[in-house]
Amino acid sequence: MPRDLVSGLFWLAVAIFAAVQGISLELGSLSRPGPGFFPFWGGVVLGLLSVVLIVGSLRREAPRSRIRPDSSKPLVVVAALLGYLLLLESIGFVAVTFLFLLLLFRLEQRGWAFSAVSAGVGAFASYVLFQLWLKTQLPTGPLGF
Amino acid sequence: MEIFQGVLSGFQVALQPINLLYCFVGVFIGTLVGVLPGLGPAAAIALLLPSTFAASPVSAIIMLAGIYYGAMYGGSTTSILVNIPGEAASVVTCLDGHAMARQGRAGAALGIAAFGSFIAGTLSVVILTFLAPFLARVTLSFGPPEYFALMVLGLTLLTYFARESTVKALMMAAVGLLCGTVGQDTISGRFRFAFGSRTLEDGLGLVPVIMGLFGISEVLLNLERRQEHTELFAPPTTGLLPTREDWRMSTMPILRGSVLGFFLGILPGAGAIIASFASYAVEKRASRHPERFGAGAIEGVAGPEAANNAAAGGAFIPLLTLGIPANAVMAILLGALMIHGLQPGPLLVKQAPDVFWGIITSMYIGNAMLLVLNLPLIPMWARLLRVPYAIMFPFILLFCLIGAYSVGNNVGDGLVMWVFGIVGYLLKKFDYEGAPLILAMVIGPMMEEALRQSLILSTGSFGIFASRPITAGFLLVSALLLLLPLLRRTRQTARA
Numbered sequence: 001m002p003r004d005l006v007s008g009l010f011w012l013a014v015a016i017f018a019a020v021q022g023i024s025l026e027l028g029s030l031s032r033p034g035p036g037f038f039p040f041w042g043g044v045v046l047g048l049l050s051v052v053l054i055v056g057s058l059r060r061e062a063p064r065s066r067i068r069p070d071s072s073k074p075l076v077v078v079a080a081l082l083g084y085l086l087l088l089e090s091i092g093f094v095a096v097t098f099l100f101l102l103l104l105f106r107l108e109q110r111g112w113a114f115s116a117v118s119a120g121v122g123a124f125a126s127y128v129l130f131q132l133w134l135k136t137q138l139p140t141g142p143l144g145f
Numbered sequence: 146m147e148i149f150q151g152v153l154s155g156f157q158v159a160l161q162p163i164n165l166l167y168c169f170v171g172v173f174i175g176t177l178v179g180v181l182p183g184l185g186p187a188a189a190i191a192l193l194l195p196s197t198f199a200a201s202p203v204s205a206i207i208m209l210a211g212i213y214y215g216a217m218y219g220g221s222t223t224s225i226l227v228n229i230p231g232e233a234a235s236v237v238t239c240l241d242g243h244a245m246a247r248q249g250r251a252g253a254a255l256g257i258a259a260f261g262s263f264i265a266g267t268l269s270v271v272i273l274t275f276l277a278p279f280l281a282r283v284t285l286s287f288g289p290p291e292y293f294a295l296m297v298l299g300l301t302l303l304t305y306f307a308r309e310s311t312v313k314a315l316m317m318a319a320v321g322l323l324c325g326t327v328g329q330d331t332i333s334g335r336f337r338f339a340f341g342s343r344t345l346e347d348g349l350g351l352v353p354v355i356m357g358l359f360g361i362s363e364v365l366l367n368l369e370r371r372q373e374h375t376e377l378f379a380p381p382t383t384g385l386l387p388t389r390e391d392w393r394m395s396t397m398p399i400l401r402g403s404v405l406g407f408f409l410g411i412l413p414g415a416g417a418i419i420a421s422f423a424s425y426a427v428e429k430r431a432s433r434h435p436e437r438f439g440a441g442a443i444e445g446v447a448g449p450e451a452a453n454n455a456a457a458g459g460a461f462i463p464l465l466t467l468g469i470p471a472n473a474v475m476a477i478l479l480g481a482l483m484i485h486g487l488q489p490g491p492l493l494v495k496q497a498p499d500v501f502w503g504i505i506t507s508m509y510i511g512n513a514m515l516l517v518l519n520l521p522l523i524p525m526w527a528r529l530l531r532v533p534y535a536i537m538f539p540f541i542l543l544f545c546l547i548g549a550y551s552v553g554n555n556v557g558d559g560l561v562m563w564v565f566g567i568v569g570y571l572l573k574k575f576d577y578e579g580a581p582l583i584l585a586m587v588i589g590p591m592m593e594e595a596l597r598q599s600l601i602l603s604t605g606s607f608g609i610f611a612s613r614p615i616t617a618g619f620l621l622v623s624a625l626l627l628l629l630p631l632l633r634r635t636r637q638t639a640r641a
Contacts, residue, residue, distance in 0.1 A: 031605030046319035108535035134244040
């Protein structure tokens, strides 16, 4: 399937969703536009543009697919980021940062010892920098840091 | 005389020790951000925004602005020594800058980039000094219809300068407008697209969205690219001062680049990247030996580096005179001003002259600091470039996480960043640009309010946009810009 077709269909769905939401939010009248006015027309414009893109992608030949790059690393990173955010408030900044850095250093094939030490130093240094120096309010874990 | 007094009072603000310190920290971090590939000024400023909450508004903006123009200096170092742009606006500098380094003239390239940046940066601040108060007076009379039309023109220009397809750029602008409607509607007070989430009820935060789109997604893309072998030239310790011959060849390109860059910088979306490319094209055309370009022509370094710095100055024009940001960086500065209780726009020069002039004059000082700082520090930056990406990227991600969280001590903002990181990554994969989305998201709420107020004013008649000359003019130009590419295409197909 041509890539523009895929993304065009996705944005068309977003556009329909926005327009429907706009209607349920109240369009108001032209002299008194309601809260749904802008989302509705924004959705309509996006929808029309998506249709233009979709039609264009069907008429042109599908370009040959490029060499697929290896997406496994980005996937791990995306999962690690989510894990960080979900664990941050329960186990505290220092612990979650240590685990996060450890995982990412290991991802690039650094040795265990090197990764553990760097992650430890990194977690401690960022704690000093953000919590103690810049006075950012970072969440603390059960052990108090 | 008014300007003279303004500049004088501005220097009184900018020369206070605390502001000098903030200015120094800003340009220093800016250079660092410019040198390091994969972390742009927009993400960096978003990251550091929370740390300025404790400072006074002037100090905060002075520092954040310093990061922006400082990054323009730093970017050239990486381009010249490693052949990787440290920052998007230094892409063209790779061409001739790296070629010069290969011929053993890295010193001259780095030197002319720094001097060119300084001259252009200073010139653009001079133009800004005279133009901004004048324009602020003109735009003072703008009502909601003028503002609406101007923002339509802004978004049109933005998509006009898009590198990928116009349709896709327009789509991104529409998505951005929709993103801007998330949260509480200012007129009716109702929540839109919030789905009961406390984070979304406050609207999508600019900081997490920018860090997701420009920070996280950039790291994801870099991880995927195969690490190519790069040769890093040992930084020269001597010979940074350009010779008389170098100066002779570079003077005109620097001056042309300054003017070109400043005016392209004003336009929304065009900014530093387009300015550097435009300057390169102009110099190549003006040269009597265009074949030297790409093989180490010093004009090809001097012009674009001047242009991207001048563009950074020009970008302040719409922010300070209209309260409309020209690019993602200005959007964060707009947010920063508002967090500190200031309303950017034509009234700023009247209501907070110390802020208005303090920011402008701090840029003279910042540019001077950069020149003095940069040349001696080049060996240090070069050493930094030897740090492998495998060590660097976990920290970039960590800083983004902390930055997004600390805006409001809210994990929800982190999740917004996470989502937009994935969105940004996919957008790149499917050949979309993130810039129109960001800008439309910022302008969106202003544009919606202006449109709805205009319609309330005219009791529902769109005639209000045709009957006011300035409004009609802006809209007419927008329509022409949208139709022009279409006409050109149909004529081409007709000929074929």
